[in-house]
Amino acid sequence: MNKPRIAVVGTPGKWSTEVLADRLEALTGFRAVVSMADVELRLDTQQLLYKDLDLTQLDGIVVKKISEQYAPAAEDRIRMLAFAEQKGVKVFSSTHSIGSLINRLSGTLALQAGAIPMPKTRITESPELAFATVREFGAAILKPLYSTKARGMIMLDQEKSDAEVRAALATYRESQSIYYIQQKANLDGRDLGMVFVGGEYLCTYARVGNKESWNTTIHSGGHYEVFDSNLDLIELGRRAQACYDLDFTTVDIALTDNGPVVFEVSAFGGFKGAWEGCGIDAAMVYAEHVLAQLGKRDTQPLSDVTRTTVND
Structure with a gap:
């Protein structure tokens, strides 16, 4: 049985992307790191191309990183990958699943539906309601709907004056369509x-x-x-x-x-x-999971994996 061809969507040169590609290559002999910035969807030929590689002809695609920063444009990239999924390519995780988590609000609502305990959270378009929430919470964090690693978050504590809080809310709203406010946890x-x-x-x-x-x-x-x-x-x-x-x-x-x-x-x-x-x-554990899900695993787990220098 032929070994599966599995590509990694991520950021070429970044450790987390490359180490996952390393692990998959060690198990399958195939390596492809795909930057979505250089992918072309050709509807006339029914192809999803990265250079000379047609992603619709692969056995699997593992999405390690859809974009360096979350943004509405990342959702467009997910829709492009969904084309390969519709063609029968297994995407890890599914485009539907990752798509629901790109936007912080949709991800939060799923957790709330699952009765998962979270810090107090309020969402509104109203500057006055947002101001009242910040003052009620005492210490609050404004969170962009699209962000990772706390980028773009603004912390407002009790020491901020009313004028400072209103100014921060105005600045936040310049780039955000809605206020997402979470009480700061101790x-x-x-x-x-x-x-x-x-x-x-x-x-x-x-x-x-x-x-x-x-x-x-x-x-x-x-x-x-x-x-x-x-x-x-x-x-x-x-x-x-x-x-x-x-x-x-x-x-x-x-x-x-x-x-x-x-x-x-x-x-x-x-x-x-x-x-x-x-x-x-964890990259090796994930790679083995991917192969198991594809049902084409014909290699043995590596008994000793050399540690790779972390640069990202």
């Missing part, structure tokens, strides 16, 4: 990333802040540590990711004074937290 300087592959729990790592930023993201100077989750916490993560149909994801969880809350579920999830925090090669 953290202990860390939050958690819980990793799932095919709906199965893999590990949990902590993102620990550098005390110079209100958020704990690596983008803002945080670092990864291992975290030993109890069964109740794992069950919360499992319920959260079950609100979607994802082949690989991380669930962002915070431990607060009022119990654990879920911030969000990632459309794609990263590998560095599992690698640096837990010592687990």
